[in-house]
Amino acid sequence: IDLSVTWLGQTMPGCLYNASGVWCREEDELETVRASAAAAVISKSATLHAREGNPEPRYYRTALGSINSMGLPNRGFAYYLDYARRYDYGCGKPLFLSLSGMTLDDNLTMLRTLAAAGLPAIPEINLSCPNVPGKPQLGYDFVATTEALNAFDQAWPGRYGVKLPPYFDPAHFAAMAEILNRHPRLAYVTCINSIGNGLVVDVDSEAVAIKPKDGLGGLGGDYVLPTALANVREFYRLLPGKDIVGCGGVKSGREAFMHILAGARAVQVGTCLYHEGPAAFARIAAEMAELMRSKGYRRLDDFRGKLRTL
Ligand code: RRO
Numbered sequence: 001i002d003l004s005v006t007w008l009g010q011t012m013p014g015c016l017y018n019a020s021g022v023w024c025r026e027e028d029e030l031e032t033v034r035a036s037a038a039a040a041v042i043s044k045s046a047t048l049h050a051r052e053g054n055p056e057p058r059y060y061r062t063a064l065g066s067i068n069s070m071g072l073p074n075r076g077f078a079y080y081l082d083y084a085r086r087y088d089y090g091c092g093k094p095l096f097l098s099l100s101g102m103t104l105d106d107n108l109t110m111l112r113t114l115a116a117a118g119l120p121a122i123p124e125i126n127l128s129c130p131n132v133p134g135k136p137q138l139g140y141d142f143v144a145t146t147e148a149l150n151a152f153d154q155a156w157p158g159r160y161g162v163k164l165p166p167y168f169d170p171a172h173f174a175a176m177a178e179i180l181n182r183h184p185r186l187a188y189v190t191c192i193n194s195i196g197n198g199l200v201v202d203v204d205s206e207a208v209a210i211k212p213k214d215g216l217g218g219l220g221g222d223y224v225l226p227t228a229l230a231n232v233r234e235f236y237r238l239l240p241g242k243d244i245v246g247c248g249g250v251k252s253g254r255e256a257f258m259h260i261l262a263g264a265r266a267v268q269v270g271t272c273l274y275h276e277g278p279a280a281f282a283r284i285a286a287e288m289a290e291l292m293r294s295k296g297y298r299r300l301d302d303f304r305g306k307l308r309t310l
Pocket of ligand 1: 045071128130131193
């Protein structure tokens with residue numbers, strides 16, 4: 001069974017890698033992901049300057065997934081750029097740098113600096129962080145997104161991706177797709193970031209589960225799988241010529257298979273990776289291969305985007 005994926009002008013050895021934010025804030029975590037069965041590596045969303053993030057507790061596990069309000073804790077762009085300068089691109093696993101500037105200017109500064117470095121690393125610009133108090137998710141503001149993408153095109157000469165928030169209405173899928181389709185070098189979109197501003201309640205203590213924003217935080221895991229699949233399938237239809245990276249609710253080969261059936265080129269693992277660690281990649285890949293074998297599929301192209309309707 002061949003799980004390799006050819007996209008962005010290269011072939012990577014599988015279809016699974018980490019969702020930005022999980023196992024990717026420190027260099028040793030990034031290197032552990034690279035050394036695992038993951039097929040690529042993406043770094044924690046970087047801001048121009050390092051951040052401590054929100055007060056703890058800021059991550060909470062539930063039976064159905066997770067809620068987080070990390071608040072962009074990261075080492076700062078220079079740390080991840082330094083890692084990208086030393087990265088072993090010859091290992092065949094692409095390196096993605098997630099960027100989440102506090103302002104458009106910060107994003108442009110990071111993109112220009114990355115461009116000047118002349119590295120094969122690919123930026124994934126995060127339009128969807130739900131957890132910085134007072135900062136709305138950029139992807140829900142179509143005017144600001146239009147302005148940002150126009151500016152990214154000026155600052156960055158190569159291919160890039162964006163991480164989108166989940167959308168919940170066909171009018172919003174269509175409006176966003178129309179904006180994204182104006183940018184030929186926007187090569188891929190990752191769907192979805194966490195479902196923002198959920199609220200987990202503990203009955204015993206009669207309290208919220210995390211401290212920031214009075215308990216509001218981004219949901220991941222089982223909660224988000226159907227929303228993630230809807231976003232992958234809708235953008236797969238609406239963005240011809242672009243790739244979709246599926247993210248949301250992947251914990252076994254079955255959910256990874258669902259994402260690819262819905263149109264995903266590659267699949268990221270977030271909450272499950274947080275709970276299980278990088279051994280998850282080999283397990284999920286083996287489960288996917290077994291599922292494909294049972295269905296008579298030999299490669300991902302045999303079923304990608306072929307989800308049937310009734
Ligand atoms: O750091 C976070 O709180 C965070 C980010 Br930047 C994001 O994009 N998505 C998320 O669930 N948490």
